[in-house]
Amino acid sequence: MLALWIILGIVAIIIIFVWATYNSLVTLRIRVDEAWSDINVQLKRRLDLIPNLVETVKGYAKHESGVFEAVTEARANVINAKGVKDTAAAENQFEGALKSLFAVAEAYPDLKANQNFLELQRELVDTEDKIQASRRFYNSGVTSLNTKIQTFPANVVAGMFAFKNREFFEVDEAEQAAANKPVDVKF
Numbered sequence: 001m002l003a004l005w006i007i008l009g010i011v012a013i014i015i016i017f018v019w020a021t022y023n024s025l026v027t028l029r030i031r032v033d034e035a036w037s038d039i040n041v042q043l044k045r046r047l048d049l050i051p052n053l054v055e056t057v058k059g060y061a062k063h064e065s066g067v068f069e070a071v072t073e074a075r076a077n078v079i080n081a082k083g084v085k086d087t088a089a090a091e092n093q094f095e096g097a098l099k100s101l102f103a104v105a106e107a108y109p110d111l112k113a114n115q116n117f118l119e120l121q122r123e124l125v126d127t128e129d130k131i132q133a134s135r136r137f138y139n140s141g142v143t144s145l146n147t148k149i150q151t152f153p154a155n156v157v158a159g160m161f162a163f164k165n166r167e168f169f170e171v172d173e174a175e176q177a178a179a180n181k182p183v184d185v186k187f
Contacts, residue, residue, distance in 0.1 A: 017153075017157075018157055018160075021153075021154050021157040021158075022157055022161060024148065024154075025145070025148060025149070025154070025157065025158055025161070025163050028141065028144050028145040028148055029145060029163065031141040031144075031145075032138065032141040032142055032145050032166055034141075035134065035137045035138035035140075035141045036084070036138055038134040038137065038138070039087075039131065039134040039135060039138055039169065041134075042127055042130045042131045042134050043078060043087070043091070043131065045127050045130075046124065046127045046128070046131065047075055047078060047079060049120060049123055049124055049127065050071060050075050050098075052116075052120055053101070053117070053120045053121070053124065054068055054071055054072070054101070056111070056114065056116050056117045056120060057101060057104060057105055057108075057111060057117070060105075060108045060110060060111040060114075061104050061105075061107070061108055061111070064104045067097075067100045067101055067104050068101075070097045070100060071094075071097040071098065071100070071101050073097075074090070074093045074094040074096070074097040074098075075094060075097075077090040077093055077094065078090040078091060078094050083167070084166070084167040084168070084169050085167055087169070088169050088170060098124075102121075105117065105121075135169050138169050139168050139169060139170070142166045142167070142168050142169075143168075145163075145165075145166055146165045146166060149163050149164075149165055150165070
C-alpha cells in the first residue's frame, strides 16, 4: 500500500511539473507575441507619420526627389516585411533613409523653424524611443522563452508540446555600420 502511495505521489509531482512548466512556457510565448505586437503598433505609428513629414520637407526641398523616393521605398519595405528578420532588415534600411531626410532638412533653415516640421520631428523621435523600448522588451521576452525552452528539464516539456525558439529583433553588423555612417548630402 505504501508503494502505491509513493508511486501516486511521484506521478502527481510529474504531472504538476509538466503542467506548471507548460503554463510558464505559454505565458512566455504570449509575452513575446505581445511584445511583437507592440513593435508593430509603434512601427505603424511611425509609418503613418512619415508621409506628413515627407510632404512638409518636399515643400522646402523640391529638388531632393531621390531622398523622398528612398524614404517612400523604405517605408513600403517595412509595410511589406514578413517576420522578425525581414522587419529588422527593412527597419535598418528605413532608418538610413530617415537619416538622409533629416540631413536634407538641416540644409533648409526655414524648414527647421517650421512648426509643423518640428512637431512631426518631435513625434517621430518619441516614436523611435518607443520602438527601441519595444525592441528591448521583445528581445527580453525572447531571451526568457528561448532560455526556458533550451534548459533541462523544461526542454523536455517544450519538446513534447513543440515550443520553438524565437528570433531576436536585431540589427546585423553590416546594416548597423551602414546606419551609423554619416550621410552625404550633395546639392
